[in-house]
Amino acid sequence: MGITVHTLDARNNVFLEVLRDYFKLTPERMHREIQGIARSTSTLLSKKGVDYGALRTALAPQQDRHEAAFLFNIDFKASGSYSYPVHQRLLNLFGRQSSHSVLHGDITDERRWGALEQADKEIVRVGNRQFESPMLYAVYVNNLTGQMLADIHRGFEDYPLYVGHVDTTFSSIFKASLSIQLIHAYVQFHGTIIGQHEDDRDELENVDLVGLGFDEAGYTVRSIPGTQFMLLLSYKIERPVVRGFEADTEFSLNAISPIALPLGNFDIEIDPRKFEYLSTEKAKSLEGLGLLGGHLDQLSEMIRERISRNYIYSMVQDYAHDVSRFNIMIEARPTDTELRFRALVGLEYKPESQLLRLITLI
Known part of the structure; x- marks a missing residue:
C-alpha cells in the first residue's frame, strides 16, 4: 500500500502549480513528484521521532x-x-x-x-x-x-x-x-x-x-x-470551493493517481446491497443525515453536492488491491429534527470509468 496523504494543501500554496507549469509536467509526472514529497516528508519526520501516519x-x-x-x-x-x-x-x-x-x-x-x-x-x-x-x-x-x-x-x-x-x-x-x-x-x-x-x-x-x-x-x-x-502538515479549514482554487482537488487526486479529472463529471456508484447494509448496520448515520427509509439516489446527490463544494482528504493509493480512494465529510440538518450531523464518506476513485464508488459511511 502506498503512503496515505492525510491532507494536501494546494489551496493556500502555489508550489505545486508553479512546479507543474514551469517544468510543463504531465499528470503522471506530477503524481510521482507528489508521492516523492510525501515519502520524503514521512521519512524526515520518522528521523525526528514522529510517525506521519499517527498525525491523521x-x-x-x-x-x-x-x-x-x-x-x-x-x-x-x-x-x-x-x-x-x-x-x-x-x-x-x-x-x-x-x-x-x-x-x-x-x-x-x-x-x-x-x-x-x-x-x-x-x-x-x-x-x-x-x-x-x-x-x-x-x-x-x-x-x-x-x-x-x-x-x-x-x-x-x-x-x-x-x-x-x-x-x-x-x-x-x-x-x-x-x-x-x-x-x-x-x-x-x-x-x-x-x-x-x-x-x-x-x-x-x-x-x-x-x-x-x-x-x-x-x-x-x-x-x-x-x-x-x-x-x-497544514490543516485545511473546510469551506466552499472558491473560484480559482479548483486545482486543490486536482492535486489531491494526483497524489493517488496519474489521472486527475474534475470530479463534477463523475457518477456516484452505490451498490444497492451496500445501501441496504447501511440502512441496517449504519442506521444511525443515515438517520442523522435524514436518509433513513430513503433511496440511494438521495445519498448520491448529497455526496455529489458536497464534493463540488469542499475538499477531499485521507488520500490512499492501495497498490495491493489496485484501488485509489479518499474521504469526504458530508453535513446535513434534516428538517424533521433540525439537528446538524456530519458523516464520513469513503470513496474509490475510478478515473478510467469516471466513477466514484461508495466504500464506507460512518
Whole structure:
C-alpha cells in the first residue's frame, strides 16, 4: 500500500502549480513528484521521532470531534507579542495524549460577509465580555472532544482579553472567513510540537520559527522545511470551493493517481446491497443525515453536492488491491429534527470509468 496523504494543501500554496507549469509536467509526472514529497516528508519526520501516519487526527477532519475558534480582544497599546501569552496558556491546557492542528491570526470582516456578526451571536462568551474593536485575534483548534473544548474555555476565563469561543465544527460564513484569514501555527502531537523552518536550513535542525515558546511550555520541538510543512502538515479549514482554487482537488487526486479529472463529471456508484447494509448496520448515520427509509439516489446527490463544494482528504493509493480512494465529510440538518450531523464518506476513485464508488459511511 502506498503512503496515505492525510491532507494536501494546494489551496493556500502555489508550489505545486508553479512546479507543474514551469517544468510543463504531465499528470503522471506530477503524481510521482507528489508521492516523492510525501515519502520524503514521512521519512524526515520518522528521523525526528514522529510517525506521519499517527498525525491523521490532527490533519484530517474527524466525524466525532469539534473544531473551535477562540477569540481575543487585542490590546493595541501594549508592547510585545499578544500571541505569545495566549499560546503559552493554550499549550498547557492541551492533554499530552491529544493531537491538534493550531491556526491563528488577526481577523476582521473587511469583505462584509457578516462573519463577525454571526460569531457575536454564536459565541460562548465569558460573562458579558464583548468585542472591543472590528479586529480580533483568533486561535483555531481542531480534533477536540466536548470536554477538551470546555476545559480550554475554562482555562482562559481569567485571561482578560479572552472573549469566548465559537464552535466551528459545521459550515458557516464565519468558518469560511477564518479559512481565508488564518495562517498555520503548528501541530501539537502529544508532547511534541511540529512546526516549520526555512527551506534553506539544514532539514535535521529543529527550531521554533514562530517564537511561541514551545520549550518554555515543556514541549519537544521538531521542525521541517516550510514547503513540506505547508503542503502536507497544514490543516485545511473546510469551506466552499472558491473560484480559482479548483486545482486543490486536482492535486489531491494526483497524489493517488496519474489521472486527475474534475470530479463534477463523475457518477456516484452505490451498490444497492451496500445501501441496504447501511440502512441496517449504519442506521444511525443515515438517520442523522435524514436518509433513513430513503433511496440511494438521495445519498448520491448529497455526496455529489458536497464534493463540488469542499475538499477531499485521507488520500490512499492501495497498490495491493489496485484501488485509489479518499474521504469526504458530508453535513446535513434534516428538517424533521433540525439537528446538524456530519458523516464520513469513503470513496474509490475510478478515473478510467469516471466513477466514484461508495466504500464506507460512518
